[in-house]
Amino acid sequence: QVQLVQSGAExxxxxxxxxxSCKASGYTFTSxxxxxxxxxxxxxxxxMGWISxxxxxxxxxxxxxxxxxxxxxxxxxxxxxxxxxxxxxxxxVYYCASGPGVGATYVAYYWGxxxxxTVSS
Amino acid sequence: xYELTQPxxxxxxxxxxxxxxxxxxxxxxxxxxxxxxxxGQAPVLxxxxxxxxxxxxxxxxxxxxxxxxxxxxxxxxxxxxxxxxYCQVWDSSTLFGGGTKLTVL
Numbered sequence: 201q202v203q204l205v206q207s208g209a210e211x212x213x214x215x216x217x218x219x220x221s222c223k224a225s226g227y228t229f230t231s232x233x234x235x236x237x238x239x240x241x242x243x244x245x246x247x248m249g250w251i252s253x254x255x256x257x258x259x260x261x262x263x264x265x266x267x268x269x270x271x272x273x274x275x276x277x278x279x280x281x282x283x284x285x286x287x288x289x290x291x292x293v294y295y296c297a298s299g300p301g302v303g304a305t306y307v308a309y310y311w312g313x314x315x316x317x318t319v320s321s
Numbered sequence: 322x323y324e325l326t327q328p329x330x331x332x333x334x335x336x337x338x339x340x341x342x343x344x345x346x347x348x349x350x351x352x353x354x355x356x357x358x359x360x361g362q363a364p365v366l367x368x369x370x371x372x373x374x375x376x377x378x379x380x381x382x383x384x385x386x387x388x389x390x391x392x393x394x395x396x397x398x399x400x401x402x403x404x405x406x407y408c409q410v411w412d413s414s415t416l417f418g419g420g421t422k423l424t425v426l
Contacts, residue, residue: 244419245420
Protein backbone atom coordinates (compact mmCIF):
# COMPACT_ATOMS: atom_id res chain seq x y z
CA GLN A 201 0.00 0.00 0.00
CA VAL A 202 1.08 3.58 -0.58
CA GLN A 203 2.77 5.21 2.40
CA LEU A 204 4.27 8.62 2.91
CA VAL A 205 6.40 8.82 6.05
CA GLN A 206 7.53 12.26 7.16
CA SER A 207 10.40 13.31 9.37
CA GLY A 208 9.91 14.19 13.03
CA ALA A 209 8.90 17.37 14.78
CA GLU A 210 11.22 20.37 14.69
CA UNK A 211 11.71 23.41 16.90
CA UNK A 212 13.44 26.34 15.26
CA UNK A 213 14.33 29.89 16.15
CA UNK A 214 13.10 32.84 14.09
CA UNK A 215 15.30 33.39 11.07
CA UNK A 216 16.42 29.76 10.88
CA UNK A 217 15.59 27.20 8.19
CA UNK A 218 13.83 23.85 8.37
CA UNK A 219 13.92 20.92 5.97
CA UNK A 220 11.16 18.33 6.17
CA SER A 221 11.41 14.98 4.41
CA CYS A 222 8.70 12.72 3.01
CA LYS A 223 9.65 9.15 2.10
CA ALA A 224 7.31 7.40 -0.31
CA SER A 225 6.72 3.69 -0.75
CA GLY A 226 4.21 1.41 -2.41
CA TYR A 227 4.26 3.04 -5.84
CA THR A 228 6.67 4.17 -8.53
CA PHE A 229 7.94 7.42 -7.06
CA THR A 230 8.34 9.21 -10.39
CA SER A 231 4.73 8.48 -11.39
CA UNK A 232 3.21 11.03 -9.02
CA UNK A 233 3.75 14.63 -8.05
CA UNK A 234 4.19 15.73 -4.45
CA UNK A 235 2.46 18.71 -2.94
CA UNK A 236 3.13 20.32 0.41
CA UNK A 237 0.32 21.69 2.54
CA UNK A 238 0.53 23.30 5.96
CA UNK A 239 -1.94 23.91 8.73
CA UNK A 240 -1.39 26.48 11.46
CA UNK A 241 -2.86 25.66 14.88
CA UNK A 242 -6.65 25.78 14.71
CA UNK A 243 -6.61 26.96 11.11
CA UNK A 244 -7.42 25.54 7.69
CA UNK A 245 -5.25 24.00 5.01
CA UNK A 246 -2.79 26.15 3.08
CA UNK A 247 -1.15 24.92 -0.11
CA MET A 248 2.57 25.61 -0.27
CA GLY A 249 3.55 24.19 -3.62
CA TRP A 250 4.03 21.15 -5.82
CA ILE A 251 6.93 19.28 -7.38
CA SER A 252 6.98 16.72 -10.13
CA UNK A 253 8.90 13.66 -9.00
CA UNK A 254 9.35 12.86 -12.69
CA UNK A 255 11.27 15.93 -13.83
CA UNK A 256 11.61 18.22 -10.80
CA UNK A 257 9.33 20.94 -12.13
CA UNK A 258 7.96 23.07 -9.32
CA UNK A 259 5.08 25.44 -8.69
CA UNK A 260 5.20 27.45 -5.47
CA UNK A 261 2.55 29.50 -3.72
CA UNK A 262 3.16 33.14 -4.45
CA UNK A 263 3.32 34.14 -0.79
CA UNK A 264 6.20 31.71 -0.17
CA UNK A 265 8.21 32.45 -3.32
CA UNK A 266 11.84 33.03 -2.39
CA UNK A 267 11.56 31.28 0.98
CA UNK A 268 10.59 27.74 -0.02
CA UNK A 269 12.41 25.10 -2.04
CA UNK A 270 11.02 21.68 -2.89
CA UNK A 271 13.24 18.89 -4.14
CA UNK A 272 13.14 15.15 -4.68
CA UNK A 273 15.68 12.35 -4.49
CA UNK A 274 14.52 9.59 -6.81
CA UNK A 275 17.22 7.21 -5.56
CA UNK A 276 15.55 7.12 -2.14
CA UNK A 277 11.96 8.00 -3.18
CA UNK A 278 12.08 10.98 -0.87
CA UNK A 279 10.73 14.49 -1.26
CA UNK A 280 12.00 17.47 0.70
CA UNK A 281 10.58 20.85 1.58
CA UNK A 282 12.92 23.55 2.90
CA UNK A 283 11.53 26.77 4.35
CA UNK A 284 13.94 29.59 5.17
CA UNK A 285 13.80 32.79 7.23
CA UNK A 286 11.30 31.22 9.59
CA UNK A 287 8.83 33.42 11.44
CA UNK A 288 6.47 32.65 14.28
CA UNK A 289 3.53 32.45 11.87
CA UNK A 290 5.27 29.55 10.11
CA UNK A 291 4.44 27.42 13.14
CA UNK A 292 2.24 24.70 11.68
CA VAL A 293 1.86 21.05 10.85
CA TYR A 294 3.40 20.42 7.44
CA TYR A 295 1.97 17.66 5.23
CA CYS A 296 3.24 16.09 2.04
CA ALA A 297 0.71 14.55 -0.33
CA SER A 298 1.18 12.60 -3.52
CA GLY A 299 -1.01 11.83 -6.46
CA PRO A 300 -1.40 11.76 -10.23
CA GLY A 301 -1.90 14.67 -12.55
CA VAL A 302 -0.45 18.13 -12.99
CA GLY A 303 -1.99 21.49 -12.16
CA ALA A 304 -5.72 21.38 -12.73
CA THR A 305 -5.71 17.58 -12.98
CA TYR A 306 -3.59 16.92 -9.88
CA VAL A 307 -5.27 15.03 -7.03
CA ALA A 308 -3.69 14.64 -3.59
CA TYR A 309 -4.60 11.00 -3.14
CA TYR A 310 -2.16 10.05 -0.40
CA TRP A 311 -1.01 12.05 2.60
CA GLY A 312 1.85 11.84 5.05
CA UNK A 313 1.24 11.88 8.78
CA UNK A 314 2.36 15.48 9.17
CA UNK A 315 5.37 17.17 10.76
CA UNK A 316 4.97 19.80 13.44
CA UNK A 317 7.32 22.73 13.01
CA THR A 318 7.42 25.16 15.89
CA VAL A 319 9.13 28.53 15.48
CA SER A 320 9.91 30.13 18.80
CA SER A 321 12.66 32.18 20.35
CA UNK B 322 -7.86 36.09 -7.03
CA TYR B 323 -10.22 33.14 -6.92
CA GLU B 324 -12.00 32.46 -3.64
CA LEU B 325 -13.84 29.45 -2.25
CA THR B 326 -16.60 29.88 0.30
CA GLN B 327 -17.67 27.14 2.71
CA PRO B 328 -20.07 27.38 5.65
CA UNK B 329 -18.21 27.31 8.96
CA UNK B 330 -20.41 24.55 10.33
CA UNK B 331 -23.10 22.11 9.32
CA UNK B 332 -25.15 19.95 11.66
CA UNK B 333 -26.99 16.77 10.75
CA UNK B 334 -29.06 14.29 12.72
CA UNK B 335 -27.73 10.77 12.96
CA UNK B 336 -28.84 8.79 9.92
CA UNK B 337 -29.89 11.84 7.92
CA UNK B 338 -28.26 13.52 4.92
CA UNK B 339 -25.65 16.25 5.26
CA UNK B 340 -24.80 18.63 2.45
CA UNK B 341 -21.67 20.75 2.55
CA UNK B 342 -21.34 23.45 -0.08
CA UNK B 343 -18.34 25.10 -1.68
CA UNK B 344 -19.03 28.30 -3.56
CA UNK B 345 -16.87 29.92 -6.21
CA UNK B 346 -17.27 31.90 -9.40
CA UNK B 347 -18.16 29.40 -12.15
CA UNK B 348 -16.78 26.59 -10.00
CA UNK B 349 -18.71 24.20 -12.22
CA UNK B 350 -15.97 24.62 -14.83
CA UNK B 351 -13.29 23.39 -12.43
CA UNK B 352 -12.36 20.04 -10.90
CA UNK B 353 -13.35 20.03 -7.22
CA UNK B 354 -11.82 17.68 -4.66
CA UNK B 355 -13.01 17.12 -1.09
CA UNK B 356 -10.99 16.12 1.96
CA UNK B 357 -12.08 14.91 5.36
CA UNK B 358 -9.92 15.73 8.37
CA UNK B 359 -10.53 14.37 11.84
CA UNK B 360 -8.86 15.98 14.89
CA GLY B 361 -5.16 15.24 15.07
CA GLN B 362 -5.13 13.37 11.77
CA ALA B 363 -3.99 14.06 8.24
CA PRO B 364 -6.62 14.90 5.62
CA VAL B 365 -8.18 12.06 3.65
CA LEU B 366 -9.43 12.40 0.08
CA UNK B 367 -13.12 11.50 -0.03
CA UNK B 368 -14.20 12.85 -3.45
CA UNK B 369 -12.04 13.77 -6.43
CA UNK B 370 -12.88 15.49 -9.71
CA UNK B 371 -16.34 16.52 -8.55
CA UNK B 372 -17.96 13.15 -8.00
CA UNK B 373 -15.47 10.29 -7.93
CA UNK B 374 -14.86 8.22 -4.80
CA UNK B 375 -11.42 6.79 -4.06
CA UNK B 376 -11.34 3.14 -3.15
CA UNK B 377 -12.28 2.56 0.46
CA UNK B 378 -14.58 5.57 0.71
CA UNK B 379 -18.17 4.54 1.46
CA UNK B 380 -20.85 5.03 -1.18
CA UNK B 381 -22.59 7.30 1.33
CA UNK B 382 -20.18 10.03 0.18
CA UNK B 383 -21.04 11.70 -3.11
CA UNK B 384 -20.28 14.95 -4.87
CA UNK B 385 -21.73 17.27 -7.47
CA UNK B 386 -20.59 20.47 -9.12
CA UNK B 387 -22.55 22.94 -11.22
CA UNK B 388 -22.72 26.66 -11.75
CA UNK B 389 -21.28 28.47 -8.75
CA UNK B 390 -21.64 25.67 -6.20
CA UNK B 391 -20.05 22.31 -5.56
CA UNK B 392 -21.67 20.06 -2.99
CA UNK B 393 -20.44 17.19 -0.87
CA UNK B 394 -23.34 14.97 0.23
CA UNK B 395 -23.07 12.50 3.07
CA UNK B 396 -26.03 10.12 3.26
CA UNK B 397 -27.04 8.22 6.38
CA UNK B 398 -24.64 10.27 8.46
CA UNK B 399 -22.77 8.43 11.19
CA UNK B 400 -20.99 9.64 14.31
CA UNK B 401 -17.71 8.72 12.64
CA UNK B 402 -18.37 11.28 9.89
CA UNK B 403 -17.84 14.14 12.33
CA UNK B 404 -14.85 16.01 10.95
CA UNK B 405 -13.71 19.10 9.12
CA UNK B 406 -14.30 19.00 5.37
CA TYR B 407 -12.32 21.03 2.85
CA CYS B 408 -12.99 21.63 -0.83
CA GLN B 409 -10.08 22.26 -3.17
CA VAL B 410 -9.70 23.54 -6.73
CA TRP B 411 -6.94 24.61 -9.07
CA ASP B 412 -6.83 28.20 -10.34
CA SER B 413 -3.22 28.84 -11.35
CA SER B 414 -2.41 27.38 -7.96
CA THR B 415 -4.12 25.04 -5.56
CA LEU B 416 -6.77 26.67 -3.39
CA PHE B 417 -8.57 25.26 -0.37
CA GLY B 418 -11.87 26.39 1.03
CA GLY B 419 -11.87 27.54 4.63
CA GLY B 420 -13.32 24.26 5.84
CA THR B 421 -16.65 23.16 7.29
CA LYS B 422 -17.06 21.46 10.65
CA LEU B 423 -19.65 18.71 10.42
CA THR B 424 -21.46 17.84 13.63
CA VAL B 425 -23.60 14.70 13.82
CA LEU B 426 -26.34 15.12 16.43
